[in-house]
Amino acid sequence: MASLFRCTLRLLLVLACCPFAAYGEWVQGEASLNFTGADLASVRATVIKNAIADASYKSGSVIAAEDVLIDGLVLSSKAELSTAGRIQRVEILSETVKDNVLTVVVNVNLTPLFDCKPQRFQKRLLVTHFALLDPRQAATGALYNLGTHITQRFAQQFKGSPEFPDVIQIAESLTQPNMWAADALSGADLQTKATYLRDTYGQQFALFGYIRDISLFEQVSESDTLFSSDEVALRRNFTLQVFVLDTFRQRVIFDESYHSEADWPYDSHYRVDTSNSLFWRSDFGRMVLNTVNAAVSDVSSAIACEPTFxxxxxxxxxxxxxxxxxxxxxxxxxxxxxxxxxxxxxxxxxxxxxxxxxxxxxxxxxxxxxxxxxxxxxxxxxxxxxxxxxxxxxxxxxx
Missing domain, CATH: 2.40.10.410 (FlgT, C-terminal domain)
Incomplete structure (x- = not known):
């Protein structure tokens, strides 16, 4: 099945009469389409659109499939879609093919059209380096520069957004082990750092954090038959801690941890080339990109509700x-x-x-x-x- 698509949603929302809650809700949508004589990749994109439209209809909003334009990141197992409207995130739960009919089931996170008073003044963001909290975990696969790629991904995603015309990326890391525990996200030290960042770079918002965990583990699947052995899969964690600091008001406005895991297809002595697209198309690479995209979507929503200075x-x-x-x-x-x-x-x-x-x-x-x-x-x-x-x-x- 198609491996990788670029995907972002632009949509025209027609609000139905049904009221919706002020918080996000997950709604499941489903769509099917016969692809006989057609390209499966293009059919897949259409079916995803229809499934998203189906979920939006069930939630009390109407999004025509024609109004969903694909231009971001959709993967075989999960899609993280950023919008300025009601759709925050989409997960592809399943894709099945039977008798030349492709069926896609999605889980769509929908939020109110306006969670805060909208303003057209655009934000200024500083992206700092995301370091690996325990470099020893990078030994398997030699992922020592993973933090550099994560930082670049954050910067690229925000630079491609019309809400952030002014994005600066720096190589400086603001996090060290145990520095940003919950009790350290306030007080004089935070005020000093906020003042330094504001006076040095002039950006109101500073994005920072660290990669908490990329450890490996074995996942055992029990056999269904008496004469076959259990299957053991090598998997790898990816846990990302993300903060956003308002340097003018000197307070943290976003504090979230993201965790995912995926199969690790390489042996213990293989040195991964993180600059090669083959790595980012692997299960683990795609999972990492999806996790970053989810964080970008959440950070964008959080900053959008903040006043501009x-x-x-x-x-x-x-x-x-x-x-x-x-x-x-x-x-x-x-x-x-x-x-x-x-x-x-x-x-x-x-x-x-x-x-x-x-x-x-x-x-x-x-x-x-x-x-x-x-x-x-x-x-x-x-x-x-x-x-x-x-x-x-x-x-x-x-x-």
Whole structure:
């Protein structure tokens, strides 16, 4: 059967009268098609579309199969599909062929069309290096540079998204063993790291994490007959820990662990070439890509609901330059609101940094470039300083 397709969904949603919950739900869909005289690969893509449309119909929404355009990653066992609408993820549960009829059963995770107030201002993301927590686990297969490929995959996926026009990838790792335990995701150390990342790279969101586990194990399948022996399959884990830090508000907005496993088809002495597509087309390679794609989808959804911030990066001739421009969705019809960062004392804990809005006046956009905008400070004379934090506001006339 077809091994690999590129797949992302663009869809036109027609909401039915049935209400839906504010959380994601998994709905199963099924479709069949006779492929006599046709190419199985193209038929498979059509059947997947129809199965997804069937699941959406059952959930109370209607997605015509013609409205589902394939352009992302679909694998023989699992598909991770990222959308800006209701479909978050799709798993292909089964594919069967009988009498030249292909039947596909999918499991579709559907979420409300708008979980948060949408905004057209695009996000700026820093992707840091995902290191392997225990390098000794990489010995089998020589997967020592797996973290580099995972990091590149994250960066490529986000750079290909219209919601993230400004993505920076760095080789620096922000994680060490036990550094990012649950009790370490707050406090003075987190504030220091957030300030460093914001001042050094200027990105509001920082993606970081580590590969927790790539150990191997044997899976035994008991024989169905008395005279045959049990089957032993060598499988490998892949556990990925992902965080997203809002460097302006100095807090972690996303903290999720992903675990999958797949067959490991190589012997113990084989050195895998992770730059070769053959590895990424293996069961383990495809599983790793699917896991990363799932994380990309979840991170995109989490960041989409967060407010956007920028900074005043230059002052000259009474003009204030903000590091957001047309490439981030800013127009001359927009304005900015000033925020002041303050430290609040917390009982029996380090001080907590908060951003408070300055309600008086709005900062109008007087000139716009690709990466920067120039704003006026009418109504708040003397309040603006270099590196002050501002948030874009869309005027009603521009929405």
């Amino acid at each position: 920028a900074r005043i990066v230059n002052i000259y001739n009474q003009q204030y330059v903000v590091d957001m421009g047309a490439s981030h969705g800013i127009t001359t019809q927009d304005s900015f609101q000033l925020y002041k960062q303050q430290s609040l004392p917390v009982l029996m804990a380090p001080t907590k940094s908060v951003m408070l809005p300055v309600e008086e006046g709005r900062l109008s956009v007087t000139h716009i470039g690709d990466e920067v905008s120039i704003i006026s400070n009418e109504g708040i004379e003397g309040a603006l300083q270099l590196f002050d934090i501002v948030a874009p506001i869309a005027r009603k006339s521009a929405q």
